[in-house]
Amino acid sequence: MLGTAPTMSVPATPARGARAAFRRPGDAATVPPGYYEVLEPLLPQVRKPAQYVGGEHNQVVTPWLAAQTRWLLCYPDTYEVGQPNQGIQILYELLNERATALAERAYAPWTDLEALMREQGIPAFSLESHRPVWAFDVFGVSLPHELGHTNLLNLLDLGGVPIHADRRTAEDPIVLVGGHAAYNPEPLAPFVDAAVMGDGEQVTLEIDDVVRAWKAAGGSDRRQLLRELARVEGVYVPAFYEPRYTPDGRLKQTVPIESGVPTIVPKRTIQDLEEWQYPQKQIVPMTETVHERFSVEIFRGCTRGCRFCQAGMITRPVRERRPETIQKLVEEGVRNTGFEEVGLLSLSSADHSAIGPVARDLADAYEGTVTSLSLPSTRVDAFNVTLSNELSRNGRRTGLTFAPEAGSERMRAVINKMVSEADLLRTAEVAFSEGWRHIKLYFMVGLPTERDEDVLAIADLGIKTYEIARRHGRANKVTISVGGFVPKPHTPFQWAAQDSPEEIKRKLSLIRHAIKDHGGLKLRTNDPEEGVIEGLLARGDRRVAAAVERAWRLGARFDGWHEMPTLDTWRQAMAETDVSLEWYSHRERDEKEALPWDHLDSGLEKSWLWEDWQDARSDKQLDDCRWSPCYDCGVCPGLSIQHDTGYTGGFQLPVLPSHLGGKDTLPTTPERYASGG
Numbered sequence: 001m002l003g004t005a006p007t008m009s010v011p012a013t014p015a016r017g018a019r020a021a022f023r024r025p026g027d028a029a030t031v032p033p034g035y036y037e038v039l040e041p042l043l044p045q046v047r048k049p050a051q052y053v054g055g056e057h058n059q060v061v062t063p064w065l066a067a068q069t070r071w072l073l074c075y076p077d078t079y080e081v082g083q084p085n086q087g088i089q090i091l092y093e094l095l096n097e098r099a100t101a102l103a104e105r106a107y108a109p110w111t112d113l114e115a116l117m118r119e120q121g122i123p124a125f126s127l128e129s130h131r132p133v134w135a136f137d138v139f140g141v142s143l144p145h146e147l148g149h150t151n152l153l154n155l156l157d158l159g160g161v162p163i164h165a166d167r168r169t170a171e172d173p174i175v176l177v178g179g180h181a182a183y184n185p186e187p188l189a190p191f192v193d194a195a196v197m198g199d200g201e202q203v204t205l206e207i208d209d210v211v212r213a214w215k216a217a218g219g220s221d222r223r224q225l226l227r228e229l230a231r232v233e234g235v236y237v238p239a240f241y242e243p244r245y246t247p248d249g250r251l252k253q254t255v256p257i258e259s260g261v262p263t264i265v266p267k268r269t270i271q272d273l274e275e276w277q278y279p280q281k282q283i284v285p286m287t288e289t290v291h292e293r294f295s296v297e298i299f300r301g302c303t304r305g306c307r308f309c310q311a312g313m314i315t316r317p318v319r320e321r322r323p324e325t326i327q328k329l330v331e332e333g334v335r336n337t338g339f340e341e342v343g344l345l346s347l348s349s350a351d352h353s354a355i356g357p358v359a360r361d362l363a364d365a366y367e368g369t370v371t372s373l374s375l376p377s378t379r380v381d382a383f384n385v386t387l388s389n390e391l392s393r394n395g396r397r398t399g400l401t402f403a404p405e406a407g408s409e410r411m412r413a414v415i416n417k418m419v420s421e422a423d424l425l426r427t428a429e430v431a432f433s434e435g436w437r438h439i440k441l442y443f444m445v446g447l448p449t450e451r452d453e454d455v456l457a458i459a460d461l462g463i464k465t466y467e468i469a470r471r472h473g474r475a476n477k478v479t480i481s482v483g484g485f486v487p488k489p490h491t492p493f494q495w496a497a498q499d500s501p502e503e504i505k506r507k508l509s510l511i512r513h514a515i516k517d518h519g520g521l522k523l524r525t526n527d528p529e530e531g532v533i534e535g536l537l538a539r540g541d542r543r544v545a546a547a548v549e550r551a552w553r554l555g556a557r558f559d560g561w562h563e564m565p566t567l568d569t570w571r572q573a574m575a576e577t578d579v580s581l582e583w584y585s586h587r588e589r590d591e592k593e594a595l596p597w598d599h600l601d602s603g604l605e606k607s608w609l610w611e612d613w614q615d616a617r618s619d620k621q622l623d624d625c626r627w628s629p630c631y632d633c634g635v636c637p638g639l640s641i642q643h644d645t646g647y648t649g650g651f652q653l654p655v656l657p658s659h660l661g662g663k664d665t666l667p668t669t670p671e672r673y674a675s676g677g
């Protein structure tokens with residue numbers, strides 16, 4: 001995407017000159033400087049300058065002095081990657097609706113602008129008013145994965161905020177992280193004031209109340225503010241906890257060292273998505289972004305039980321939006337944004353209990369217009385093709401994507417991806433015969449218990465699918481996309497050893513070799529080295545923080561971008577801080593070992609996760625608990641709800657997986673929805 005980054009030396013923090021005149025608590029009459037005037041002349045010198053300008057349709061600019069609390073919501077990557085993030089868009093609307101709050105947004109400047117900013121003493125800024133990070137009360141950072149950690153440190157430093165939480169005073173913002181990577185914030189523990197686990201809607205408003213009350217009371221004792229934040233359900237304040245280690249270096253336990261804080265911090269779950277109908281006025285990007293569409297989240301959570309999938313595990317239980325709400329959100333969204341594409345989002349969109357009627361009604365509503373509908377879904381079955389046919393009435397039948405994830409039946413049993421080869425080939429047959437031209441198949445290598453025959457089965461499945469494609473048209477295409485597996489916390493694979501990049505490379509070359517005589521079958525692979533940093537940060541403990549800081553000081557930025565020469569930097573940082581990749585990533589853990597996230601409760605019982613890990617190792621599959629008896633993962637009883645439906649349900653879901661005798665035709669509207677009950 002972008003060019004090679006300049007080598008970084010130890011960064012110099014921009015001047016904080018204006019800050020002397022600006023005091024947060026008790027200084028309601030002062031306004032921090034806006035930096036647009038000094039930024040603008042620099043923009044012709046950088047790539048994609050439009051990403052730094054702001055002024056997008058639907059942005060909200062609240063006068064600084066009109067607010068009592070000021071939030072800067074940040075996605076620690078470029079604008080093109082971060083702008084479509086739904087979490088930030090939702091919190092942005094929620095906060096800006098409050099008469100007492102304002103929320104602005106920030107993204108990471110690319111290295112070309114960063115160099116100029118450091119040279120000219122321009123701090124990291126918000127997009128709306130170009131005000132510095134240091135001037136806000138709360139710097140809330142979304143971490144959907146671990147590869148933004150060094151960018152977070154960079155934004156703090158560039159934004160004039162001490163990177164270490166214990167060096168911050170009452171005049172500095174509270175640094176919050178949320179998102180999936182916040183379920184193990186230990187590698188960031190010295191740098192963040194608090195991590196928020198779970199759904200952000202309600203807890204963000206409660207945090208806002210706490211900050212506002214603290215400021216109104218004078219706002220001088222930062223530790224007191226942290227104590228009050230730690231009392232909010234779902235908020236973890238790392239400074240109030242201490243990890244203890246055994247003599248051999250393993251973690252023994254992470255314990256509270258401050259009275260009144262919970263021993264185990266629970267995640268936050270909103271019970272009814274209907275009460276949180278956001279975003280309604282999605283911000284329309286100023287320049288090209290990774291997704292340019294209006295997105296509606298049709299349900300949250302997933303109970304399919306794929307053992308590698310952290311998102312599926314930590315977002316349980318399933319909570320659906322009603323069909324009429326989805327319809328309304330789509331209509332308003334299209335009207336408010338002018339987007340020509342609508343995405344129906346969730347972890348497995350075809351699993352919404354009324355997806356058939358939803359798809360049909362939307363397709364009816366937009367037939368003959370410029371609005372196209374898409375279902376970013378991964379379920380491998382012919383029902384999904386039927387849905388895609390409905391949604392593509394307005395457009396060409398170009399590409400469909402499925403994620404069998406593993407090549408062999410045995411491997412799919414290990415990861416609990418319940419799809420058979422026959423399912424996949426039948427789906428491909430249906431898709432190509434109905435006019436689809438391209439199927440992309442997603443796989444992983446490096447999964448637990450994997451053997452070479454499992455790896456080769458990926459190539460085999462790709463070839464078989466390609467043969468079907470060719471039978472239906474010589475121009476039809478099949479692409480297999482293969483990435484390296486990274487074990488994640490709060491999943492049954494949290495105990496597994498991660499493959500080294502060399503081993504992943506070897507496995508990828510097996511696939512490459514096996515398909516070499518099938519020229520039309522395309523193979524796409526990720527750089528195996530990208531999983532190294534993600535794996536270390538995903539399961540690292542607090543000692544890994546030293547490597548994060550060192551890597552950043554050595555110049556690590558944008559760790560997820562393959563253009564960035566960061567792995568050597570990281571290897572040097574790990575060596576200098578005594579962090580062993582072998583120990584953190586390539587080693588299997590045993591049942592007794594404490595894990596760095598044991599004091600953070602995702603709702604799943606650790607004993608159930610261990611049991612599921614044992615089932616994985618004996619190739620034993622587990623049904624989706626929405627259609628089968630509860631297997632006691634712990635989430636529903638912990639949240640006091642009935643097991644089969646999620647919060648907004650009350651009926652048995654009609655779409656059965658095909659191996660349980662399900663249908664591939666669109667189901668009729670479930671009775672509950674039809675009656676509006």
Ligand code: SF4
Pocket residue numbers: 303316317625626629630631632633634635636637642643644
């Ligand atoms: S508690 Fe039972 S019903 Fe609820 S998500 Fe876990 S297994 Fe499924």
